[in-house]
Amino acid sequence: MNTDATRDLLDVVHAACDDLSSPEAVARTPAGDWNAELWKTLQDIGITLLPVAENFGGAGGDLPTAAAVLRAIGSHAAAVPAAETALLAGWLLSICGTDIPSGPLTAALAPPDMVLSRTGRGWELDGVLRRVPWARHCSVVAVVVQHEMVDHLVLVDPAATVVETGVNLAGEPRDTLHLTSVPISPDRARRLPEHGEVEAGFRRRAALGRALLMSGAADRAVDLSTRYAGQREQFGRPLAKFQAIQQHIAHMAGEALALHVATDAATVALAEGSNPGMAIAAAKTTAGHAASTIAALAHQVHGAIGFTSEHDLHLTTTRLWAWRDEDGNEHEWASQLGEQALRTPPDQLWAQLLRP
Amino acid sequence: MTALSLDAVSSTAELGRLRGQVRDFIAAERNSGHFTPAVNSWQTGWDPEFSRRLGARGWLGMTFPERYRRSAPDGALARFAVTEELLAAGAPVAAHWVADRQSGPAILRFGTDEQKAAFLPGIARGDLFFAIGMSEPDSGSDLASVRTRALPVAGGWRLNGTKVWSSGAHLAHWMIVLARTSPLRRDDRHAGLTQFLVDLTTPGIEVRPIRLLNGEHHFNEVVFTDAFVPDTRVLGEVGDGWHQVTGELALERSGPERILSSYPLLAAFLLHAQRTSSSTVDFYAIGTLLARLWTLLAMSSSVAAQLDAGRSPDVEAAVVKDLGTRFEGLVIDTVRQLAHIEPDPTNTETLINMLAEAVIHLPSFTLRGGTNEILRGIIAKHMGVR
Numbered sequence: 001m002n003t004d005a006t007r008d009l010l011d012v013v014h015a016a017c018d019d020l021s022s023p024e025a026v027a028r029t030p031a032g033d034w035n036a037e038l039w040k041t042l043q044d045i046g047i048t049l050l051p052v053a054e055n056f057g058g059a060g061g062d063l064p065t066a067a068a069v070l071r072a073i074g075s076h077a078a079a080v081p082a083a084e085t086a087l088l089a090g091w092l093l094s095i096c097g098t099d100i101p102s103g104p105l106t107a108a109l110a111p112p113d114m115v116l117s118r119t120g121r122g123w124e125l126d127g128v129l130r131r132v133p134w135a136r137h138c139s140v141v142a143v144v145v146q147h148e149m150v151d152h153l154v155l156v157d158p159a160a161t162v163v164e165t166g167v168n169l170a171g172e173p174r175d176t177l178h179l180t181s182v183p184i185s186p187d188r189a190r191r192l193p194e195h196g197e198v199e200a201g202f203r204r205r206a207a208l209g210r211a212l213l214m215s216g217a218a219d220r221a222v223d224l225s226t227r228y229a230g231q232r233e234q235f236g237r238p239l240a241k242f243q244a245i246q247q248h249i250a251h252m253a254g255e256a257l258a259l260h261v262a263t264d265a266a267t268v269a270l271a272e273g274s275n276p277g278m279a280i281a282a283a284k285t286t287a288g289h290a291a292s293t294i295a296a297l298a299h300q301v302h303g304a305i306g307f308t309s310e311h312d313l314h315l316t317t318t319r320l321w322a323w324r325d326e327d328g329n330e331h332e333w334a335s336q337l338g339e340q341a342l343r344t345p346p347d348q349l350w351a352q353l354l355r356p
Numbered sequence: 357m358t359a360l361s362l363d364a365v366s367s368t369a370e371l372g373r374l375r376g377q378v379r380d381f382i383a384a385e386r387n388s389g390h391f392t393p394a395v396n397s398w399q400t401g402w403d404p405e406f407s408r409r410l411g412a413r414g415w416l417g418m419t420f421p422e423r424y425r426r427s428a429p430d431g432a433l434a435r436f437a438v439t440e441e442l443l444a445a446g447a448p449v450a451a452h453w454v455a456d457r458q459s460g461p462a463i464l465r466f467g468t469d470e471q472k473a474a475f476l477p478g479i480a481r482g483d484l485f486f487a488i489g490m491s492e493p494d495s496g497s498d499l500a501s502v503r504t505r506a507l508p509v510a511g512g513w514r515l516n517g518t519k520v521w522s523s524g525a526h527l528a529h530w531m532i533v534l535a536r537t538s539p540l541r542r543d544d545r546h547a548g549l550t551q552f553l554v555d556l557t558t559p560g561i562e563v564r565p566i567r568l569l570n571g572e573h574h575f576n577e578v579v580f581t582d583a584f585v586p587d588t589r590v591l592g593e594v595g596d597g598w599h600q601v602t603g604e605l606a607l608e609r610s611g612p613e614r615i616l617s618s619y620p621l622l623a624a625f626l627l628h629a630q631r632t633s634s635s636t637v638d639f640y641a642i643g644t645l646l647a648r649l650w651t652l653l654a655m656s657s658s659v660a661a662q663l664d665a666g667r668s669p670d671v672e673a674a675v676v677k678d679l680g681t682r683f684e685g686l687v688i689d690t691v692r693q694l695a696h697i698e699p700d701p702t703n704t705e706t707l708i709n710m711l712a713e714a715v716i717h718l719p720s721f722t723l724r725g726g727t728n729e730i731l732r733g734i735i736a737k738h739m740g741v742r
Contacts, residue, residue, distance in 0.1 A: 219359075222739075229741050240741040243733075249741050250732035254675040257360045258651050264364035265654040272366070278650065285647035334643030341646055342630060342637065346623045347379075350444055353650050354375075355367065 017076035023312040031171035052090040063271040074216025081134035083209030089142040103139040110145035123184040135175035155188040168322035206327040211287040255290040262286040288330035291320035362658035378441040393446030401448025411482025425480035432663035446620035459486035466592030487525035489533035506535040512586040525576040549597030610673035615680035618687040
């Protein structure tokens with residue numbers, strides 16, 4: 001997709017979010033709820049399965065465009081499973097050659113103790129899926145689970161499970177599903193391609209999706225802080241006139257730019273298959289670091305009012321805090337980077353850092 | 357608010373080949389014993405012969421038009437690729453550094469055809485070296501307040517004043533000097549400044565060493581007493597000095613040397629950690645460094661791509677320099693913490709003396725070429741909060 005078409009698409013997405021996911025609307029959303037109306041509009045626009053191939057019901061768009069859309073979604077704090085549907089469930093279903101159901105989708109990697117067993121022609125699934133994003137609102141949870149050492153994709157209907165609701169710091173649904181001998185019909189379980197590195201791919205895509213949402217939220221926090229500093233007056237002048245505030249905003253803007261570039265470059269690495277592991281580890285680590293700095297400084301700039309429920313800032317900062325610890329935090333991803341680096345000759349490591 | 361923007365840039369096969377050639381060159385130089393890797397080598401590693409060998413390969417003046425240099429891949433991205441390889445290896449690139457990075461490009465942009473012909477080929481060959489004449493004892497961050505005065509005389513100008521922090525001025529051939537040609541106006545502090553191409557062998561120029569806290573000499577104070585500069589050596593327009601110097605500053609701030617000054621230390625440490633399989637190695641701390649480095653290199657490429665596209669990403673360059681120089685310090689502190697060694701500049705072991713060198717020079721990283729506080733002020737202004 002060329003950049004003009006991408007810009008036009010982003011304009012449409014932003015307009016839809018301005019209309020249906022305004023700060024007031026987001027603030028009014030009860031904890032655990034979702035934005036069904038926005039989802040329908042995004043589906044109509046054609047972005048919910050943007051990077052999925054057309055013959056599987058997607059829009060056949062490229063990853064960088066999908067990335068830009070996710071960043072926009074994140075900046076509006078939109079209560080929809082955009083990343084889960086586009087990057088995870090849609091991807092899993094398309095690599096299995098399965099038609100993708102309509103509606104909001106989510107996905108999960110089964111824990112080691114989850115059991116998929118055969119029952120005649122069908123299957124049964126037992127175990128617990130913890131903190132699955134948006135599960136209670138989704139028609140399908142796409143689960144990656146092993147059967148006899150082979151990865152399978154199983155489509156689970158949350159209604160067939162016992163749903164233990166949960167939320168993250170921003171009130172987004174993170175539901176734990178208890179499965180007790182849940183029947184799975186033959187058409188809802190398929191082998192995943194062997195040697196597909198599905199688990200690693202899932203973790204990376206989940207982390208990248210989260211980092212892209214964080215990038216949008218980071219941009220929003222910088223924007224809110226810049227505006228507030230220009231408007232709020234103390235000592236007879238706007239906060240923006242004080243060097244301490246100027247330095248904070250510059251610091252925030254720098255981190256937001258770093259995150260923007262890191263997530264864009266990681267998206268390209270995933271699309272091109274050029275060392276996406278290192279790229280996404282770097283991007284999610286950068287996201288955590290940026291989120292911590294930006295959220296803290298945004299609250300400093302906004303003063304006491306920014307810490308209230310009345311003000312919009314918390315819609316963005318609670319997401320930065322929540323997403324920072326989802327799909328692997330800085331410690332997890334940076335440790336992986338470091339461990340890998342120490343097994344790599346320094347000359348080779350240098351070449352990898354340059355994103356060939 | 358005007359958004360900051362940098363597009364991610366993919367490398368090309370051509371750049372990959374270029375990097376390979378530079379790596380081969382570096383390996384051969386090291387095997388011949390021509391240099392020992394050092395931190396901060398772009399400031400401390402003065403080696404005219406090394407510079408000439410780079411010039412012979414076509415790896416200097418890469419942003420100059422072909423007629424002024426030896427044929428090779430050109431443009432900012434290519435130059436960044438070459439300099440990244442050299443800096444990561446801690447190669448002695450100081451002699452040609454200023455000329456290649458900013459003086460040559462300034463002459464290219466503002467110089468007469470005669471000046472371009474007179475200077476650019478020598479810079480590209482690596483045998484014509486420049487120093488910077490900007491800061492003064494009373495003018496550091498506030499560059500517009502410089503007092504070095506150029507008075508018009510027959511056939512040229514008479515220069516009086518003092519410049520400081522001129523790296524390599526005791527060894528360089530020429531200096532671009534920022535001087536006042538009209539009195540300071542309170543309503544327009546930037547007006548009345550002019551840049552001069554000054555031959556450092558001119559009578560009336562005295563170069564005095566500035567010694568750093570460890571006694572090292574790279575920087576100098578340069579005193580001009582009635583030093584004559586001919587009209588043919590005014591760079592650009594009389595009175596246009598501020599506009600010209602800010603363009604030069606963008607080049608000074610945008611490069612990979614603002615990220616990689618301490619990389620040789622990191623490389624040495626990683627090698628040491630692998631060889632000793634130390635149990636105190638902290639994967640998280642190392643990975644944190646690598647995540648930031650990966651991101652900064654991506655940002656730096658984006659800046660280079662914008663330069664190649666004829667744009668002037670001054671504010672984005674300021675971000676990269678701000679984050680990059682802080683990263684350089686984080687490398688030093690992380691290695692220090694994990695290596696459990698006592699820095700000693702006289703020790704023959706690479707890691708120990710490199711760490712000493714790095715710790716001592718670290719304060720300068722966030723001061724030189726624009727303090728981080730000034731850089732953040734530039735960013736804040738762009739964000740509309742200043």
